[in-house]
Amino acid sequence: MNETARGVDRNLTNYADAGFSRYLRRAFLASAGYDGGDLERPVIGVIDTSSDYNTCHRDMPQLVESVKRGVLEAGGLPMVFPTISLGEILLSPTAMLYRNLMAMETEEMIRAQPMDAVVLLGGCDKTLPAQLMASASVEVPAIHLVAGSMLTGDWRGERLGACTDCRRYWAQHRAGDLDEQAIVGVRQSLCPTSGTCMVMGTASTMACLAEALGMMLPGAASPAAVTGARLRMGVATGRQAVALAVEGRTARDILTRAAFENALKVLAALSGSTNAVVHLLAIAGRAGVELSLDDFDAFAKQVPLLVDCKPAGVGYMEDFDKAGGVPVLLKALEGVLDLDVVGVDGKTLGQQLQTVEPPADWQTTIRTLDAPLGPASSLVVLKGSLAPDGAVLKKASSSPHLHKHRGPAVVFDGPDDAARVDDPALAITPEHVLVMRYAGPVAMGMPEAGSMPLPKYLAEQGVKDMVRISDGRMSGTAYGTVVLHVAPEAAVGGVLALVRDGDMIELDVEAGRVDLLVEEEELARRRAELVLPVLPKRGWRRLYGERVMQANYGADLDFMRDDG
Ligand code: FES
Numbered sequence: 001m002n003e004t005a006r007g008v009d010r011n012l013t014n015y016a017d018a019g020f021s022r023y024l025r026r027a028f029l030a031s032a033g034y035d036g037g038d039l040e041r042p043v044i045g046v047i048d049t050s051s052d053y054n055t056c057h058r059d060m061p062q063l064v065e066s067v068k069r070g071v072l073e074a075g076g077l078p079m080v081f082p083t084i085s086l087g088e089i090l091l092s093p094t095a096m097l098y099r100n101l102m103a104m105e106t107e108e109m110i111r112a113q114p115m116d117a118v119v120l121l122g123g124c125d126k127t128l129p130a131q132l133m134a135s136a137s138v139e140v141p142a143i144h145l146v147a148g149s150m151l152t153g154d155w156r157g158e159r160l161g162a163c164t165d166c167r168r169y170w171a172q173h174r175a176g177d178l179d180e181q182a183i184v185g186v187r188q189s190l191c192p193t194s195g196t197c198m199v200m201g202t203a204s205t206m207a208c209l210a211e212a213l214g215m216m217l218p219g220a221a222s223p224a225a226v227t228g229a230r231l232r233m234g235v236a237t238g239r240q241a242v243a244l245a246v247e248g249r250t251a252r253d254i255l256t257r258a259a260f261e262n263a264l265k266v267l268a269a270l271s272g273s274t275n276a277v278v279h280l281l282a283i284a285g286r287a288g289v290e291l292s293l294d295d296f297d298a299f300a301k302q303v304p305l306l307v308d309c310k311p312a313g314v315g316y317m318e319d320f321d322k323a324g325g326v327p328v329l330l331k332a333l334e335g336v337l338d339l340d341v342v343g344v345d346g347k348t349l350g351q352q353l354q355t356v357e358p359p360a361d362w363q364t365t366i367r368t369l370d371a372p373l374g375p376a377s378s379l380v381v382l383k384g385s386l387a388p389d390g391a392v393l394k395k396a397s398s399s400p401h402l403h404k405h406r407g408p409a410v411v412f413d414g415p416d417d418a419a420r421v422d423d424p425a426l427a428i429t430p431e432h433v434l435v436m437r438y439a440g441p442v443a444m445g446m447p448e449a450g451s452m453p454l455p456k457y458l459a460e461q462g463v464k465d466m467v468r469i470s471d472g473r474m475s476g477t478a479y480g481t482v483v484l485h486v487a488p489e490a491a492v493g494g495v496l497a498l499v500r501d502g503d504m505i506e507l508d509v510e511a512g513r514v515d516l517l518v519e520e521e522e523l524a525r526r527r528a529e530l531v532l533p534v535l536p537k538r539g540w541r542r543l544y545g546e547r548v549m550q551a552n553y554g555a556d557l558d559f560m561r562d563d564g
Contacts, residue, residue: 070238273476440489
């Protein structure tokens, strides 16, 4: 790339004649109605992830228009282009399998096409992490924006939303407490508007963290998808993209170690999704920032739960927005944050917070460090013989009576095998530990299968939670005593692959341990007999399986990290 070239002259198509390339480019752009004046402007790429397969992005075309208006008002030339879009609910086996593909495609399209800055529009679970991984990897200034969350619905007078309530009602249906007609009624009310899941699941968590990292404008995370505030944020983002194009400040200047430390504190205050752990590790790896599971543990211990949103609390994103959203949360955390970090707006966090005025009733959803909603360590990192390289557990959404538990294993080899859980012949009791393995990155891209269902007959007896252990993930909207992201995973020969039915497993959350209580000699015997699954023969699944790293490195492809 010619570093001094700007606008449409960046990244010329190579015909071994730069003059011809510029001439030809202008000829084809003229066919699209662009004149010489247009092409003098800074070019702002606008990534549109609208897709009929991504219902959460249903209103994105309108948001794209608002971004374009902002770009034009500020003197830029918006150029909209599509990338892969990942709709969480309509992808098999899991959207996570394609996060790295989207990140790679997004990075390459930003780098290959001419643009002076880029606006990345995402929202649904894996889209924003993929886009952050891309913007952390490119030399082009980037600013992010999300589709915004759904508004809540109503069923028989009860407020509800996707997808913590989806799971709660489904569990009641499985336990026989909700008949077919009722569960259909719930289904019709869970997702009443366009937008992303409105609890503090992965989409909401990552939106808040993108803002906390400084990659979105202040206040951009929380306005609902259907509001004018969301569209006004689109206009403001478009304008700021032009300013970034002029200044040349890139994500690398924003994504510093201090910015990640602030984000980890925000994650703890939100009691955000466990998926944020893998995503932040991957983004940091792209940005060349040292970040480890131990950092998550350390910062989670420092910051209590402040935000009252499901699944750890009772509210929804629209409540968080009414309380002032991320700016007010950052104000509440001011005393423990690094105030010198600089975001996409060019201001330090300290300068930003000087202008934040919380609304009168903000403490209904956002609490203070002096009077928090819950204790610190809402997320804990576990290590031990079953997870030598680590695992995570969302303590705030788990059952305290299971935090110290010893029980016999019942092993399931992959999500499809979980159908056996209802078989009475297994004689599962509430003391058993359900092990869901071969659900890790190499096995199948880490589906959200870790929070596997409890046996129907136990649910009917009123059992609400059991210890579950997996190398997969769980939805950020889910709850339960579920040990996730076990590394190394079973598919690469982790100890998880050696567990057999009846083996005793011990979980000790306070001690930060998860152990398999089987003698070393016996494990060595089992290891000698172990047959690992074979990778798919071709395509993305093959490349992914060969090069994906374990969850404690963010499940990124090894050759895409900053250090290669
Ligand atoms: Fe799209 Fe939840 S399914 S954010």
